[in-house]
Amino acid sequence: MKKKFLFGRHALLALSLACIAGGYGCGSPQNASDNKDSQGEAAEVVDGASIYKRYCSRCHSMEPPPKFGPPIKGIAIHYREAFAEKKEAVEHMVTFMQKPDASLSKCRPEAIRRFGLMPAMNLSEEKLSVVSEWLWEQFDPELKRLHDSGHHH
Secondary structure (H helix, E strand, O other), rough: OOOOOOOOOHHHHHHHHHHHHOOOOOOOOHHHHHHOOOOOOOOOOOHHHHHHHHHHHHOOOOOOOOOOOOOOOHHHHHHHHHHHHHHHHHHHHHHHHOOOOHHOOOOHHHHHHHOOOOOOOOHHHHHOOOOHHHHOOOOOHHHHHHHHOOOOO
């Protein structure tokens, strides 16, 4: 028997916990076999797009509509608004992903009410930096123009 959930804070928490228990939480690969090369050695993922796809895309779509968290391009808008320098933004993102805190979020308060806070990312600081640099580059001026004019999806 399937249960229906309303996607509020408690449902997202339950979903996050279920995903984490099933090995699909933030920082867990969607397919654990993806982490092995042909010799069975751990293969290192070093580009931001691959890290996003493997660890973040389950919850974050690239563009609206959102999945279980804000879309990447929307997050990029807020980081571009909050930080003039990529280096400072990346450092902030890494800190936030290691220990999410509403007071550190660059998203609007209504996004936190809607989605809640993400679980902490269980990834190396290097991977978090790489995916944060990639996220910074996902800024879309056209989407920002629509966002600023109130045409939210």
